[in-house]
Amino acid sequence: MSMSWPVHWLAEIDSTNEEARRRAQSGALSGQWIAARRQISGRGRLGRTWVSPEGNLYATALFPWTDPVRAMTCIPFATALAVADTVTALAPEAVFKLKWPNDVRCDGAKISGVLIETGEAQRGRWVAVGIGINVRFTPEGLGQAATNLADLRGDAVLEPEMVLQSLREAFARRLAEAKLGFETILQAWLTRAEGLGETVRVTVNGEPVSGVFQGLGEDGALLLLLPDGAVTPIRAGDVELIREVSPD
Numbered sequence: 001m002s003m004s005w006p007v008h009w010l011a012e013i014d015s016t017n018e019e020a021r022r023r024a025q026s027g028a029l030s031g032q033w034i035a036a037r038r039q040i041s042g043r044g045r046l047g048r049t050w051v052s053p054e055g056n057l058y059a060t061a062l063f064p065w066t067d068p069v070r071a072m073t074c075i076p077f078a079t080a081l082a083v084a085d086t087v088t089a090l091a092p093e094a095v096f097k098l099k100w101p102n103d104v105r106c107d108g109a110k111i112s113g114v115l116i117e118t119g120e121a122q123r124g125r126w127v128a129v130g131i132g133i134n135v136r137f138t139p140e141g142l143g144q145a146a147t148n149l150a151d152l153r154g155d156a157v158l159e160p161e162m163v164l165q166s167l168r169e170a171f172a173r174r175l176a177e178a179k180l181g182f183e184t185i186l187q188a189w190l191t192r193a194e195g196l197g198e199t200v201r202v203t204v205n206g207e208p209v210s211g212v213f214q215g216l217g218e219d220g221a222l223l224l225l226l227p228d229g230a231v232t233p234i235r236a237g238d239v240e241l242i243r244e245v246s247p248d
């Protein structure tokens with residue numbers, strides 16, 4: 001299983017997800033981790049840039065996917081939980097929450113990002129799960145509040161290698177759990193969910209939709225209770241929590 005996947009550490013790369021894609025397209029594929037000390041063109045979701053200075057973790061788990069394609073919907077949830085397990089083990093006093101589908105945050109500040117890509121090569125389907133964790137720095141320009149492990153721990157001794165060691169274990173465990181039953185992983189995700197029962201604004205294809213975050217559908221869709229009483233499943237979009245500000 002994935003704990004035995006080898007790790008290829010690189011000094012510098014354009015993007016570990018891009019390197020994963022090149023490796024996946026170029027021949028035989030077996031499970032592996034690709035990690036880099038820094039990325040020149042780190043990629044974020046929705047075409048954004050992921051600023052990648054030395055000191056943070058940039059890693060991609062690349063593996064063949066032989067299960068049915070629809071079962072891939074478990075991957076973002078298993079990954080978010082694996083990241084939450086990792087940062088919780090390393091900063092036990094901080095409380096980490098999950099923002100749908102796979103952001104990990106502490107007090108509303110983002111500590112990690114996940115970019116999942118997939119493709120079809122000659123030898124079958126592959127998945128690249130790219131994970132960035134702010135270990136020592138909070139990169140600027142994210143357009144939202146962010147934090148890092150060193151600040152949360154109150155020390156600066158943590159190395160990205162140590163974080164990856166912990167992440168590999170957690171990812172192996174959570175992916176195995178997800179493959180046994182999606183329901184279990186969704187329940188585990190919900191216990192850490194941010195904004196459950198609260199009003200959220202989701203941007204779907206550029207259009208904002210507001211409603212109450214009611215829970216998850218069987219396929220992991222975010223269930224949004226609209227003002228007219230209808231419940232709509234959201235399968236892709238950017239979620240923003242809207243907190244009521246108390247009058248005092």
Ligand code: BTN
Binds near residue numbers: 044045131
């Ligand atoms: C996000 O926008 O929240 C997702 C960011 C994902 C960043 C990681 S870092 C390792 C991997 N390589 C990339 O270029 N991106 C992902």
